[in-house]
Amino acid sequence: MTEPDVTLTDYGLALECAVFAVLLCRKATAQPQLRAWFALFFSSIGVAALAGGTVHGFFLDVRTTGRAVLWPAAMLALGGTALSTWAIGARIQFSRRLARLVTLCATVVFALYCALVLFVTQSYSLAIGHYVPAVCFLVGVFALAYRRTRARPVGFAFLGLLLTLVASGLQWGRVGLHPVYFNHNALYHLIEAVALYLIFCGARWFLAVPRVKEE
Numbered sequence: 756m757t758e759p760d761v762t763l764t765d766y767g768l769a770l771e772c773a774v775f776a777v778l779l780c781r782k783a784t785a786q787p788q789l790r791a792w793f794a795l796f797f798s799s800i801g802v803a804a805l806a807g808g809t810v811h812g813f814f815l816d817v818r819t820t821g822r823a824v825l826w827p828a829a830m831l832a833l834g835g836t837a838l839s840t841w842a843i844g845a846r847i848q849f850s851r852r853l854a855r856l857v858t859l860c861a862t863v864v865f866a867l868y869c870a871l872v873l874f875v876t877q878s879y880s881l882a883i884g885h886y887v888p889a890v891c892f893l894v895g896v897f898a899l900a901y902r903r904t905r906a907r908p909v910g911f912a913f914l915g916l917l918l919t920l921v922a923s924g925l926q927w928g929r930v931g932l933h934p935v936y937f938n939h940n941a942l943y944h945l946i947e948a949v950a951l952y953l954i955f956c957g958a959r960w961f962l963a964v965p966r967v968k969e970e
Contacts, residue, residue, distance in 0.1 A: 918949060
C-alpha cells in the first residue's frame with residue numbers, strides 16, 4: 756500500500772457515507788425526492804472516497820489500468836455530489852417549479868463536466884471548481900434556513916458545510932499533520948468525516964419536517 760494514511764481514511768469516509776445513505780433511505784419522510792438527493796449526496800462522496808483511496812493505495816502509477824479506470828470514476832462521483840448539492844439547496848429554499856429549473860440547469864452543467872472529465876482533462880482542480888460553487892450555494896441556503904427556524908441540526912449542517920470548505924483549503928494548501936504518516940489528504944478526510952456527520956444531522960431534520968415552499 757503506497758499511501759496507507761490516505762487510503763485508510765478514504766475507506767473510512769466511504770463506510771461512513773454508506774451508513775448515512777442507508778439510514779436516510781430507511782427514514783420515513785413526506786419529501787422522498789429530497790431524501791433521494793441527500794442519499795445521492797452521501798453515496799457519491801462514498802464512491803469518490805472508495806475509488807480515490809484505492810488509487811492512492813494501489814494505483815499511483817498513471818500507467819496502470821486501475822488508475823485509468825478509478826480516477827475518472829472518482830471525478831465523476833464528485834460531479835454527482837455537486838449536482839445533488841444544487842438540488843438539495845433548491846428544494847429547501849425555492850418553490851417546486853424553481854427548484855426543478857435549478858436542478859435542470861445543474862444537470863446540464865454536470866453533463867458538461869462529465870464530458871470534460873472523459874475527453875479533456877482529469878485534473879482535480881476541475882472537480883474542485885465544479886464542486887465549490889454548489890457548496891457555497893448550499894451554505895447560503897442552510898444559513899437562511901437556520902435564520903428562519905433556529906433549529907440546532909440546521910446549524911450543525913451549516914457548520915459542517917463550512918468545515919468542508921476549510922478542509923478543502925487545507926488540502927489545497929497541502930497542510931498535514933505529518934508528511935509521511937498523515938499528510939494533507941489524510942487530514943482532509945479526517946475533517947471531512949466530522950463535517951459529514953454534522954450535515955447528516957441536518958439532513959435528518961429537513962426530512963422530518965413538512966415542505967414549506969409551495970408552487
